[in-house]
Amino acid sequence: MDPIERIAAEIVAREGGFVDDPDDPGGATKHGVTLGTLRRLGRDLDGDGAVTVEDLRRLSPAEATRIFIEHYFRRPRLDRLPSALQPSVFDMQVNAGAMAVRLLQRLLVRLGLPVTVDGMVGPQTAAAATRAERLAGATLLADAYGIVRRNYYYALADRNPRLRKFARRRDGGKGGWILRAEAYVSARFRLTDAAHAERVRAWG
Numbered sequence: 001m002d003p004i005e006r007i008a009a010e011i012v013a014r015e016g017g018f019v020d021d022p023d024d025p026g027g028a029t030k031h032g033v034t035l036g037t038l039r040r041l042g043r044d045l046d047g048d049g050a051v052t053v054e055d056l057r058r059l060s061p062a063e064a065t066r067i068f069i070e071h072y073f074r075r076p077r078l079d080r081l082p083s084a085l086q087p088s089v090f091d092m093q094v095n096a097g098a099m100a101v102r103l104l105q106r107l108l109v110r111l112g113l114p115v116t117v118d119g120m121v122g123p124q125t126a127a128a129a130t131r132a133e134r135l136a137g138a139t140l141l142a143d144a145y146g147i148v149r150r151n152y153y154y155a156l157a158d159r160n161p162r163l164r165k166f167a168r169r170r171d172g173g174k175g176g177w178i179l180r181a182e183a184y185v186s187a188r189f190r191l192t193d194a195a196h197a198e199r200v201r202a203w204g
Contacts, residue, residue: 003083004069004073004079004086004090005065005069007086007087007090007091008065008068008069008073008090009061009065011032011068011090011091011094012031012032012061012064012065012068013061014032014180015029015031015032015064016031017030017031018030018056018057020053023162023163023165023166024166025163028053028056029056030056030057030059030064031059031061031064032064032068032094032095033056033059033064033067033068034056035051035052035053035056037067037071038051038055038056038059039051041067041071043055043059043063045058045059046058068090068094072090072093072094073086073090073093076093076098076100076101076120076121077120077121077122077126078090078093078101078121080121080123080125080126081104081121081125081126081129082129082130082133082138082141083138084133084138084139084141084142085104085129085133085141085142085145087142087184088142088145088146088149088181088184089101089104089145091180091183091184092149095180096152097119098119098120099119099152101119101120101121101125102117102118102119103145103148103149103152104125104129104145104148105117105118105119105125105128106148107132107144107145107148108125108128108129108132111132111135111136113128113131113132114128115128129141139186142184142185143185143186143189145184146181146182146184146185146189147181147185147189149180149181149184150178150181150182150185150191153166153167153177153178153180153181154167154178154199154200156177157177157200157203158202158203161203164200164203167200168196168200168203172197172200173193173196174191174193174196178191178196
């Protein structure tokens with residue numbers, strides 16, 4: 001299987017089936033695909049002339065995989081990025097749209113590389129990411145991006161108490177957002193349970 005197809009299939013598997021959590025900013029989803037995305041793409045799967053939740057319920061894992069590859073990897077031109085960055089940025093693109101690339105661009109700026117933070121992988125961003133990989137090494141750059149993702153999720157939950165359940169489980173452990181970010185981070189940079197508990201202590 002092509003590496004990008006494998007990553008997309010893993011995202012679909014991790015996202016699971018139909019979910020309609022009122023606290024999820026993305027609204028109803030199936031396999032990680034939102035109803036908004038289906039409407040934007042005009043995917044009327046039941047042929048009734050409108051794209052509704054019923055179409056979302058009909059979405060297959062294979063179709064979700066195709067959507068992710070075409071609209072969340074190829075069209076945003078994530079293939080221009082160093083291969084070590086592609087899995088995590090792709091996963092974040094599915095989860096947060098153009099914010100995935102903005103986070104990378106902000107990281108590159110902090111590394112002293114001239115990049116416009118616009119959420120698009122153009123020649124400037126691609127060249128800066130390649131240079132960052134040469135300077136820091138592929139693994140360390142991927143780790144740095146994963147940590148930036150983790151911090152972004154924590155910050156979202158800091159600002160909005162309704163989102164905290166996505167960063168912290170009911171038993172206090174790491175929530176889905178944090179585990180998702182750390183799936184692309186080397187073990188030595190993953191927070192211990194104690195460090196996570198300290199990070200979210202102020203949430204009560």
